Amino acid sequence: MLIRIIRTVLIASAITITGVAQADSVKIGFVTTLTTPAGVIGEDMKNSVMLALEHIDNKMGNLDVELIMEDDGFKPDIGKQKTDKLVKQDDVDFVAGYIWSHVLLASMNSVTGADKFLISSNAGPSQIAGKRCHPNFFSTSWQNDQTPMALGEYLNQEGVKSIYIMAPNYAAGKDMAAGVESVFKGEIKGKDLTKWGADAQLDFSAELAKARASGAEALYVFYPGKAGGAFIKQYQQAGLQGELPLYTAFTVDSIALPKLQAGKLEGVLGSKMAQQWSPDMDNAANKRFVSDYLKQHGKYPSFYGAQSYDAIMLIKSAVEATGGNLKDKDALRKALMAADYESVRGPYTYGNNHMPIQNFYLREVVEDAEGRWTTKIVKTVYENHQDLHASKCKM
Amino acid sequence: MDWNLLVTQLMNGLQLGLLLFLLASGLTLIFGIMDFINLSHGSFYMIGAYFCGTVVAKSGSFITGVIVGLIGVFAVGALVEWLIARKLYRKDHLDHVLVTFGLILIFDTLVHLLWGASGMAIPLPDVLNGQLSFGGLVLPTYRLLIIVAGLLVAAILFILVTKTRLGMLVRAGASNRTMVEALGVNIDRLFLVVFALGAAMAGLAGMLIAPITEASIGMGNDIIIVAFVVVIVGGIGSVKGAFYAALIIGLIDTLSRSYLDRLLMLAMPSNYAETAAPALSAMLIYILMAAVLAFRPQGLFPIAGMK
Numbered sequence: 001m002l003i004r005i006i007r008t009v010l011i012a013s014a015i016t017i018t019g020v021a022q023a024d025s026v027k028i029g030f031v032t033t034l035t036t037p038a039g040v041i042g043e044d045m046k047n048s049v050m051l052a053l054e055h056i057d058n059k060m061g062n063l064d065v066e067l068i069m070e071d072d073g074f075k076p077d078i079g080k081q082k083t084d085k086l087v088k089q090d091d092v093d094f095v096a097g098y099i100w101s102h103v104l105l106a107s108m109n110s111v112t113g114a115d116k117f118l119i120s121s122n123a124g125p126s127q128i129a130g131k132r133c134h135p136n137f138f139s140t141s142w143q144n145d146q147t148p149m150a151l152g153e154y155l156n157q158e159g160v161k162s163i164y165i166m167a168p169n170y171a172a173g174k175d176m177a178a179g180v181e182s183v184f185k186g187e188i189k190g191k192d193l194t195k196w197g198a199d200a201q202l203d204f205s206a207e208l209a210k211a212r213a214s215g216a217e218a219l220y221v222f223y224p225g226k227a228g229g230a231f232i233k234q235y236q237q238a239g240l241q242g243e244l245p246l247y248t249a250f251t252v253d254s255i256a257l258p259k260l261q262a263g264k265l266e267g268v269l270g271s272k273m274a275q276q277w278s279p280d281m282d283n284a285a286n287k288r289f290v291s292d293y294l295k296q297h298g299k300y301p302s303f304y305g306a307q308s309y310d311a312i313m314l315i316k317s318a319v320e321a322t323g324g325n326l327k328d329k330d331a332l333r334k335a336l337m338a339a340d341y342e343s344v345r346g347p348y349t350y351g352n353n354h355m356p357i358q359n360f361y362l363r364e365v366v367e368d369a370e371g372r373w374t375t376k377i378v379k380t381v382y383e384n385h386q387d388l389h390a391s392k393c394k395m
Numbered sequence: 396m397d398w399n400l401l402v403t404q405l406m407n408g409l410q411l412g413l414l415l416f417l418l419a420s421g422l423t424l425i426f427g428i429m430d431f432i433n434l435s436h437g438s439f440y441m442i443g444a445y446f447c448g449t450v451v452a453k454s455g456s457f458i459t460g461v462i463v464g465l466i467g468v469f470a471v472g473a474l475v476e477w478l479i480a481r482k483l484y485r486k487d488h489l490d491h492v493l494v495t496f497g498l499i500l501i502f503d504t505l506v507h508l509l510w511g512a513s514g515m516a517i518p519l520p521d522v523l524n525g526q527l528s529f530g531g532l533v534l535p536t537y538r539l540l541i542i543v544a545g546l547l548v549a550a551i552l553f554i555l556v557t558k559t560r561l562g563m564l565v566r567a568g569a570s571n572r573t574m575v576e577a578l579g580v581n582i583d584r585l586f587l588v589v590f591a592l593g594a595a596m597a598g599l600a601g602m603l604i605a606p607i608t609e610a611s612i613g614m615g616n617d618i619i620i621v622a623f624v625v626v627i628v629g630g631i632g633s634v635k636g637a638f639y640a641a642l643i644i645g646l647i648d649t650l651s652r653s654y655l656d657r658l659l660m661l662a663m664p665s666n667y668a669e670t671a672a673p674a675l676s677a678m679l680i681y682i683l684m685a686a687v688l689a690f691r692p693q694g695l696f697p698i699a700g701m702k
Contacts, residue, residue, distance in 0.1 A: 037611040040513045169673045192656070193669055195677050199617035202608040205407035205538065206652040212533070213400040226514055230608040233516075237535040237607070239526035255513075259609065262452075263516035 025064045026319050026326060028312070029086030031079060031097040031107065034071035036198055037226045040255050041099050041304050042071070045121065048305030051293055052312035060319040063326075068092060072103050074198050079103035083110045093326050094119060096311040099224075099304065101125035101144060101171035112136045115329060117336065121311040122304055124355060125171050126178075130392035133353040136329075138336050140310040140343075141303075142276055143355045143387035144172050147249045148179030148222070150274035150360035150381040155184055155218065155247065157381075162187040164216035164244070166207055166231075168196035168223065176222035176249055182388070189216035202230045208238045219244045221251055229256040229263075236267035248273045252365055254302040257373040269365050269373070276356075277306045277345040278363050278377045285313075285342040300374050306344045317341035349384075353393035357386045399531045404653045405646070410538050412645025413545025417600035418618060419625035419637040420552060421593020427632015427698065428568040429484050429586055432491040435475075435498035436597055436622065437615025443468045443598025444610035445506055448515040457520055457606075464602050465595050472594025476587050484586075503612050514611035523606075541603050548596065549638055556634055565589060569632040569698055624684045630694025639696060644680050651676035 030049060032042035046069060058065050068090055072079035079098070086092050087110055095111045096119040098104040104123040111118040112134045120128075124143040128134070155163065165180065165188060167173035173193060181188060190210060195201040211219055219240065223231045228251040235246060252260075252273055260268050279290045279300045289309055293301040301309075314336060321335035322328055337350050348358035360382040363375040422436045447464035451457055479498070483491055523537045556562035564585050567575045576582050601615065608614070625644055629636025656672035663671070687695065 035512075036613060037512075037514055039612075043512060169670065174670075191669055192652075193673050194652075195673050198613075199620075201652075203411065203604070205410070206404055206649045209400055209403040209407060210653060213397050213403075226609065226611055229514075229516065233609070234535075234607055237519075237524055237526075237537055239533060239535070259514070259516040263518045263609075 024062070025066045026060050026094070026315070026324075027066045027068065027090060027092040028315060029068045029070060029083075029090060029092040029095040029097075030308075031070045031072050031082055031086070031095065031103075032308075033074050033099055034069070036074045038074045038099070039071075041225050041302070044255055044302045044305045045097065045099070045308040047297055048289075048293065048301055048309040049312055051289065051296065052309045055288070055292070056312070056316055060316045061324040063319060063324050070097075072098075072100070072107075074100065074103075076100075076102045076106035080106045080110060083107035087111055087114045087116055092116065094315050096315070097121055097308070098123045101175070104128070105171060108132070108134070108137065117315075117329075117332065119311045119314060119336075121307040123172065124387075126175050126387075126389050127171075129353050129355050129387050130389035133393035133395050135333060135354075135395060138314070138350065138354045139356060140314055141307045141356070142358070143353075143389060144175030145179035145182065145389070146360060146382075146385060146387050147274045147276070148176045148220075149183045149388075150362075150385070151220065151247055151249055152180040152183030154272070154274065154362050154381050155180075155186070155220075160186055160218050162189050162216045163218045163220050163247075164189050164211040164214050165191040166204070166211065166219070166221045166223075167191075167193055168200065168227070169193035170196045172224075173222060179249075180220055186217075189214040200227055202227055204231055204234050205238075208234060208240065211244060212238070212240060216244065218247055220247045220249075222249045223251045224253075225255070228252060229259050232256065232260055232268050233263060233265055236265050241267040246271045250275075250303075252375070253304075254279065254300040254374065255304075257365065257375075258299050261373045269367070271365050272378070273363050273375070274360055274381060275303055275363050275375070276358050276360055277303050278361060278375050280374070280376050281345065283342070283344070283346050286344040286346075289344050300372070310341075310343050310345070313341045313343070314339065351386050351390045352395050353387070353390045354395075355387050355390065357384050359383050360385055400653075402532055403534065404649055406534060406538070406542065408646035408649035409642065410541050410545070410645070411649055412642035413542060413549070414600050414604055415618070415622060415625050415645055416638050416641035417545060417548060417596045417603075418622040419629070419641050420549075420634050421596045422619075422622050423626045423629065423632055423634065423637045424565065424569070424589050425593050426626060428565060428572065428589055429480075430572070431480060431484055432488055432495065433480070434492060434495040434619065435502065436593070437617075437619030438499055438502035439468050439472060439594040439597040440601035440615035440618065441506060441610070441612070442471055442502065443595075443601035444517070444605035444614065445510055445515060446598070447602040448517045448605060448610045449510075451517050452515075457517075457523070460517070461599070461602050464598060468598030469591045469595040472591035472598075473587055475594070476590035480590060481583070481586070499616060503616075506612050510610075512612065514609045515605075516609045517602075517606045519606045537606060544599075544603060548599065552596075552634060561585075561588065566698070621680065624680055628684055628687045628695060630697035633694065633696050633698045636694050636696030636698075640694075644683070647679050647683065648676065651679050 034042040070082035094117045101123040120139045129143040192207040318335035322331040348356045361377045366376045446467040447460040450463045451460035625640045629640030659668035
């Protein structure tokens with residue numbers, strides 16, 4: 001409710017400001033999930049966007065930044081509706097955000113069709129990396145398959161012979177399973193796709209029993225948001241650690257870890273995952289982002305937050321490179337393509353499909369100097385990795 | 396055939412069914428006796444989990460959390476009956492739906508304001524976090540506890556309904572409310588107790604599930620729909636019906652999640668089967684409800700005298 005009031009005030013003030021001087025601001029719409037239990041992810045993204053705006057003094061070149069946050073309610077239809085509102089009613093210059101692949105897939109045409117720019121700060125469905133790629137789409141995250149591919153590669157390196165896969169039944173869940181399957185050389189003993197959405201399945205008793213009975217050597221899961229915490233708990237309660245080592249993608253993150261720690265679920269310490277970013281990355285931009293976030297919120301930012309922070313910085317770099325001329329779409333596009341900003345993950349480049357070509361690392365859950373559970377990079381699995389769908393993109 | 400797996404899955408189904416029963420028994424009594432559709436019954440489930448979680452965080456004891464939580468939810472239930480529900484019994488179902496839907500929004504927002512959006516983990520004592528093994532069978536201790544607690548509550552409820560004066564009035568009220576009133580029973584007090592007891596049982600279900608999933612906003616709204624399915628399949632107002640229907644639905648849900656994909660793979664390519672299976676298993680309980688409504692609209696175990 002508070003968010004809604006703030007939003008109304010923001011929009012109201014936006015109307016008055018734009019009435020006076022339209023060219024003096026750059027308008028950014030940000031679509032994420034602020035309600036439903038998945039709202040914890042949106043909260044982390046929002047905190048990071050706010051921190052980014054604070055770091056740049058709410059200015060991009062000479063232009064003030066006007067941010068309009070919208071809540072997709074974890075639903076593709078609402079996401080599209082909010083995107084339409086941002087594009088048509090608010091007439092924003094950039095739309096950023098999008099946690100969920102199915103929401104992004106439903107919303108993308110509304111943005112690109114109106115010749116605006118869409119910066120995905122999380123979702124990276126295979127369709128948009130491939131056939132449905134668009135000149136006005138850029139990602140500050142990854143293509144969905146890449147992270148699980150890196151994990152699959154690591155499993156090969158470790159000599160794991162067989163795995164059992166669990167993921168939610170939606171666009172990204174299938175990509176996450178396919179990513180591991182495309183790289184992993186051993187046997188897939190079984191796979192469960194579970195119900196997802198606002199009434200997602202959170203009790204995995206039946207699936208865990210199947211995984212145990214399958215005789216697989218390791219368990220690979222993808223459960224973002226609150227489902228991740230629930231999964232880890234049940235994994236430990238079922239006594240599977242030791243018996244069936246756990247490898248994850250986008251499941252054990254800075255959102256889940258504080259709660260897992262509060263629940264004393266020590267089984268998660270030492271569990272391994274792949275990611276393109278980690279709070280402990282040693283570069284100036286990341287140090288500033290992580291330490292200020294810790295100061296403001298008392299917990300580590302998640303990769304969702306890092307990617308959202310990057311989205312604002314990427315937009316800033318493009319706006320500044322074009323001297324604040326938001327009408328010159330070609331120049332903006334060229335500037336976005338250059339990715340000439342200090343990303344918290346370190347430098348990366350864009351492929352033909354506007355997905356990052358970047359490193360992927362293996363992270364491990366550890367305890368930091370102050371006793372907080374966090375993740376630390378163990379090794380680099382892929383260097384400058386490009387997704388497999390880029391060749392299907394005619395750009 | 397892996398018998399250990401089958402037994403494990405049957406136990407998982409039983410556990411889910413008993414949780415549904417805790418939720419549905421209150422719902423069916425309120426629906427049957429007061430003719431009151433309470434969509435916000437799931438909010439008691441959520442509040443129970445949050446009360447319990449808060450007390451566990453303060454006291455460190457799960458048992459204390461459950462006891463204090465039960466008293467808390469009972470009080471909230473009584474308050475809701477006294478302040479709101481009582482004024483609505485004589486109104487029609489549309490009013491019930493509108494008001495109780497509003498209550499859901501109020502409770503969700505209250506929880507958001509009090510505890511934040513991020514949900515709450517409830518730590519379990521080490522004894523309950525382990526597993527028990529029987530031969531080759533390994534079951535999480537806590538899930539067994541849910542089964543035992545669920546059966547215990549079912550037994551207490553059975554005795555309460557069949558052997559006590561309160562139960563007699565409840566049964567009489569479910570069959571013919573007007574007659575009970577005409578006989579001079581203090582119907583207001585009866586309704587208050589039934590409503591609050593129903594709320595407490597829903598709260599207990601929430602407390603039991605929260606250490607597995609976690610307490611989160613709207614957790615009751617997802618499961619309340621399934622609880623309504625249980626009420627309809629079992630027969631409105633029938634506690635016995637709710638018990639059997641909850642077990643049937645718990646088993647259908649768990650077993651279809653466990654075996655449907657392999658069954659479908661016999662008939663179609665595996666990549667289709669693994670996508671179709673979760674969608675189909677999510678539908679099965681609604682198909683069951685549709686079948687019950689079509690062929691036996693009074694439910695599987697209707698109470699005597701119910702029209």
